[in-house]
Amino acid sequence: MKKLYVILAIFSISLVILSSCKKIDPETPPIPMNEGELITTFKIVFTDPNGINLTYEAVFRDIDGAGGNQPTAFDTIRLKPNSTYDTSIQLLNESVFPTFTITNEILQEAGDHLICFNINGVNVSVQRTDSDGLFEIGLLSTWTVANISTGNVTISLKHQPGIKNGNCDLGDSDIELNFVTKVE
Amino acid sequence: MKKWGTEVFYSQFNTDLGIFSGSHIGNLTDLNNAFSASQPLELGSFSYTIDKPRQQINHELFKVVSNVNINSKNKLVFQYGRQQNLRKEYDRHTAYNDSIAALGLPAFQLTLITHSGDLKWEHQLFKNMKGEAGISYQNQGNSYQGRFFVPNFKKNALGIYLLEVLKFKNYELEAGFRFDRTDLSVYIYESKILKNYLHQFQQFSGSTGISKTIGHHWIAKLNLGTAWRPPSINELYSNGLHHGAAAIEIGDRNIKQEVAFNFQAGINFKTKKWSVQADVYHNQINGFVYLKPSLPPVLTIKGAFPVFRYEQIDARFSGMDLSVNYKLLKSFTIYAKGSFVRAYNQTNNNFMVGIPADKLEPGIIYSYQFKNKHVLNVQFSAPMVRTQNRVEANSDYVAPPKGYLLVNGQITYSFLVKNQKVDLSLEVSNLTNQVYRDYLNRFRYFADEVGRNVGFKLKIPFNI
Numbered sequence: 001m002k003k004l005y006v007i008l009a010i011f012s013i014s015l016v017i018l019s020s021c022k023k024i025d026p027e028t029p030p031i032p033m034n035e036g037e038l039i040t041t042f043k044i045v046f047t048d049p050n051g052i053n054l055t056y057e058a059v060f061r062d063i064d065g066a067g068g069n070q071p072t073a074f075d076t077i078r079l080k081p082n083s084t085y086d087t088s089i090q091l092l093n094e095s096v097f098p099t100f101t102i103t104n105e106i107l108q109e110a111g112d113h114l115i116c117f118n119i120n121g122v123n124v125s126v127q128r129t130d131s132d133g134l135f136e137i138g139l140l141s142t143w144t145v146a147n148i149s150t151g152n153v154t155i156s157l158k159h160q161p162g163i164k165n166g167n168c169d170l171g172d173s174d175i176e177l178n179f180v181t182k183v184e
Numbered sequence: 185m186k187k188w189g190t191e192v193f194y195s196q197f198n199t200d201l202g203i204f205s206g207s208h209i210g211n212l213t214d215l216n217n218a219f220s221a222s223q224p225l226e227l228g229s230f231s232y233t234i235d236k237p238r239q240q241i242n243h244e245l246f247k248v249v250s251n252v253n254i255n256s257k258n259k260l261v262f263q264y265g266r267q268q269n270l271r272k273e274y275d276r277h278t279a280y281n282d283s284i285a286a287l288g289l290p291a292f293q294l295t296l297i298t299h300s301g302d303l304k305w306e307h308q309l310f311k312n313m314k315g316e317a318g319i320s321y322q323n324q325g326n327s328y329q330g331r332f333f334v335p336n337f338k339k340n341a342l343g344i345y346l347l348e349v350l351k352f353k354n355y356e357l358e359a360g361f362r363f364d365r366t367d368l369s370v371y372i373y374e375s376k377i378l379k380n381y382l383h384q385f386q387q388f389s390g391s392t393g394i395s396k397t398i399g400h401h402w403i404a405k406l407n408l409g410t411a412w413r414p415p416s417i418n419e420l421y422s423n424g425l426h427h428g429a430a431a432i433e434i435g436d437r438n439i440k441q442e443v444a445f446n447f448q449a450g451i452n453f454k455t456k457k458w459s460v461q462a463d464v465y466h467n468q469i470n471g472f473v474y475l476k477p478s479l480p481p482v483l484t485i486k487g488a489f490p491v492f493r494y495e496q497i498d499a500r501f502s503g504m505d506l507s508v509n510y511k512l513l514k515s516f517t518i519y520a521k522g523s524f525v526r527a528y529n530q531t532n533n534n535f536m537v538g539i540p541a542d543k544l545e546p547g548i549i550y551s552y553q554f555k556n557k558h559v560l561n562v563q564f565s566a567p568m569v570r571t572q573n574r575v576e577a578n579s580d581y582v583a584p585p586k587g588y589l590l591v592n593g594q595i596t597y598s599f600l601v602k603n604q605k606v607d608l609s610l611e612v613s614n615l616t617n618q619v620y621r622d623y624l625n626r627f628r629y630f631a632d633e634v635g636r637n638v639g640f641k642l643k644i645p646f647n648i
Contacts, residue, residue: 026325026336029371029378039485066425066484067432067491074483156213159277169225172277173211176487 038065039102041092042177044077044155046085046143053080060177063095077153077181079124085143086129089115091157091175103139110137112161116168117141121151122181135166145183154178186253193247203237205276211486215430219631240272240290257308262301269296292330299323315348326417332424334417335372341365354397361390366414370421385414385441403452411446415439419473419494425484429626432482432491433475439496444469459509465502472499474538477580490581490629497531520546526574534576541572541587541623561596572623582629585621590614607643612636 040063046056056078062071079085093100106113115138117126123146128136160171205226217225245267252260272290304318324339347360365386372379391409398404422435450463476495481488503525511517522544529536547565554560572584596609617636621628 026327026338027371027380029327029336029373030329031373031376042485060485062483062485066486066489067423067434067482071483071485161276163226169217169221171226173214173486174277175485176211176213177485178487 038093038095039091039175040065040094041090042155042175043090043092044087044179045090046077046079046087048083049086050084053083053085056085058179060179061094065095074177075179077179079143079145079181079183081123081145081147081183083145085145087141087143089139089155106139106157107137111135111164112159114138114158114160114164114166114168114171115141116154116156116158118154118156118168119151119181120154121149122153123147123149123183124153124181126153132164135164148183150180150182150184152178153181188253189251191247191249193245193249195243195245197241197243199241200234201239201241202234203239205237212430212489213487215630236274237276238274240270240274242268242270244268259306261304261306263304264302265298265300267296267298267300269298270294290330292328292333294333295327295329297325309348312352313348313350315346317346319344332373335370335421337371337417338369340367356395358393358395359391361388363388364412368414368417370417372421381437383414383420383437387412387441387443389443391446401453401455405448405450405452407446407448409446410444412441412443414441415473415494422494425486425489430489430630431626432484432489434478434491434493436494436496439473439494440471442469442471442473442496457511459507461505461507463505465504467501468498469501470498471496474536476537479579479581481581497529497536499527499529499531499536501525501527515550515552517549517551518547519549520544529576532576535574537575537580538624539572539574541584542570544568556599558597558599561594561598563594563596565592566590567592569622584623585628588618588620590618590620591616605645607641607645609641609643611639611641613639 040061042060044058046058048055058075058077059073060071060075061073063069089103091102091106093102110132111134114135115128117138119126125144126141127144128138128141130137130140155175155177156168156173157175158168158171159174163170204224245265247263247265250262252262254260271294273292275291277291300320300322302318302320304316306314306316308314320341320343322339322341324337324341326334326337326339328334328336341364343362343364345360345362347358350357363386366384368383368385370381370383372381389410389412391407391411393405393407393409395403395405418433418435419439420435420437422433424432426433445468446465447467448463448465450461453460473494473496475492478491478493482491503523505523507519507521509517509519522542523540524542525540527536527539528534545565545567547563550560550562552560566589568589569587571587575584590613592611592613593615594609594611596607598605598607600606614634614636619632619635621631622633625633
C-alpha cells in the first residue's frame with residue numbers, strides 16, 4: 001500500500017508541473033481592432049441644385065453596432081413634390097475619435113461596391129451620377145420627385161469584390177436600410 | 185504479469201477548407217435571394233487555389249498513458265494530454281482600411297489549448313465487485329486575435345469520482361458519485377476597458393442502477409441519478425450577429441449550472457424472431473439552458489435580424505424510446521423505431537420551443553442470399569413526424585412546421601471479385617419528393633428541406 005501512495009504522489013506532482021507551462025496568455029486579449037471597420041452612421045444629404053428647397057438630411061445611427069442598444073436615429077426622408085435633388089451618401093464610424101469616414105475607403109474600392117435604391121409606393125425616381133470607370137457607384141445620385149405620396153426607399157450597399165457588373169442581386173449587403181419616404 | 189506500461193501518442197491534423205462564397209449571409213435579403221435563386225448568384229470560375237472565404241484548421245494532440253499493475257486486483261492508470269486547436273477564419277470581405285487589409289491576416293483566429301491529467305484506480309475490493317476511482321483535472325485557455333467572437337477565458341476543472349459495480353446471480357448493481365468544480369475566468373473589453381469576470385460552478389452528482397436478466401429473453405433495467413453541466417462560454421457571453429445562422433444571439437452571464445435528476449427504466453426482449461427495446465424516462469432539469477426566440481426582430485444597419493436569447497428555466501422532460509424488430513419470414517424483417525418526448529417549462533408554466541416532435545419510423549428489410557454467395561438487400565422505411573403543437577403560443581418567429589411522411593429506399597447488391605467484397609447500392613431519400621420543413625432546423629424560417637435525392641454508391645472495403 002505504501003508503494004501506491006508513492007506513485008500517487010509522483011503523479012500528482014508531475015500533473016502540477018505539466019499543467020503550469022503555457023505559452024500564450026488568454027489574460028491579455030487584443031485591443032478591439034475592428035472598431036475602425038464598424039459602420040455606425042448612414043447619412044444621406046439632399047440638396048436642391050436650384051436653391052429653392054432647403055437642404056435635407058436623413059440619418060440612421062447605431063453607435064454600438066448590431067445588437068446591444070437600439071439605433072438612436074432612423075429618420076424619415078421628407079421631400080417636396082415636383083422637385084429635383086442632388087444627393088450624397090456619407091458612411092461614418094462615430095464610435096471612435098476622431099470620427100472615421102468610411103465613404104473614403106469605399107471610394108478607393110469603388111470597383112467592388114454598389115449602392116442600390118429600391119423604391120416602393122412613393123413617386124420618386126433615382127439615377128446614380130457617379131462611376132468607378134466601368135459601372136455606377138451610387139454615393140452620388142439625382143432624385144426626381146413627382147406628386148404627393150408616401151412609401152419606402154430601401155438603400156443598400158452591396159459588397160461585390162471581383163463580381164461587380166451593375167446588378168444589385170450579387171454580393172453581400174453591408175448596409176440595408178428601409179427609409180420611410182414622404183413627398184409632402 | 186507486466187508491472188509497468190507506458191504509451192506516448194502524438195497526432196496532427198491540418199486542413200485548409202474553401203467555403204462556398206454564396207453561403208455567407210450578409211443579411212436576410214441576401215439569404216432570401218440565395219434561397220429563391222435557381223442557381224447560385226455567383227458562379228465563379230475554375231481554379232485550383234483555395235480563395236477567400238476560407239478556414240484553416242490545425243489540431244495537435246500529445247498524450248502519455250501509463251499503467252501500473254499493482255496486483256491482480258489493483259491497477260493504476262495515469263494519463264496526461266495536451267491538445268491545441270487553432271482555427272483561422274478568412275472572410276471574403278477584407279477590411280475597408282487598406283493598410284489593415286494588406287497584412288492579409290485572418291478576420292479572426294482562435295487558439296484553444298487544453299492540458300488534462302487523469303489518474304484512475306481500477307480495483308476489486310470484494311469478490312463480484314469491481315470499481316474505479318479517479319481524479320481528473322483540466323486546464324484550458326482560449327485566446328482570440330482579430331475580430332471578437334467569444335471572449336478569452338481560462339478554465340480549470342477538477343473532478344473526483346468513485347464507481348462500483350456489483351454482480352450477483354442475475355442482478356447487476358451499479359452505484360457512483362462524483363464531485364466537480366469548474367472555475368471560469370473571462371477576459372473581455374467593455375467600453376475599451378479590460379474586465380475580468382470569475383464564474384465558479386461546483387456540484388455533487390450521483391447515480392445508481394440495477395439490471396436483472398430474467399430467463400433467456402428478458403433484461404430489465406432501472407436507473408436513478410443526477411447529472412450536471414456548467415454553462416458554455418457562448419451561453420454566457422455571446423452577443424452579436426451569427427453569420428452562419430443569420431441571427432443575433434445573446435447570452436446571459438448570470439446563467440448558473442444545469443442540474444438534472446434522471447429516472448430511467450427499460451426492458452430488452454430478444455428471441456429468434458423478436459427483438460424489442462423500450463425505455464421510458466423522466467428528467468427533472470433545474471436551470472435548463474436553451475436558446476429562445478426573442479421577439480421582435482432587431483433593427484441594424486444591415487436590416488432587421490431575428491434575435492435569440494439563452495434563457496435558464498426549470499423544466500421537466502418525460503419520454504419514451506422504442507425499437508421493435510420482427511423476423512416475418514426467413515428473408516423478411518419488419519421493424520419500427522420511435523421517440524416521443526413531452527417537455528414542460530415549470531418556471532413559466534408553459535410549453536417550450538425547440539422540443540423534437542414525435543417521430544415513428546416503420547420499415548421493411550428484404551435480404552436474399554444467392555447460391556453463389558452474392559447478397560441482395562432491399563430496404564424501405566417511412567419516417568413519420570407529427571406537428572409539434574406543444575409550444576408556447578406566439579413565442580417563435582414562425583409557427584412549427586406541419587407533420588410529414590417521407591419514404592426512403594435502398595437497394596444493395598454485394599458480391600465478391602477474386603475474394604474482394606464489393607457493394608453496389610442505389611439510395612433514394614424522400615422518394616415522393618415531399619415538401620417539408622424540419623422543426624429543429626434553424627433555416628426552417630426561410631426554406632424547405634431537400635427534395636428527392638438519388639445516390640449511387642460503390643463501396644470496396646479493404647484492409648492493409
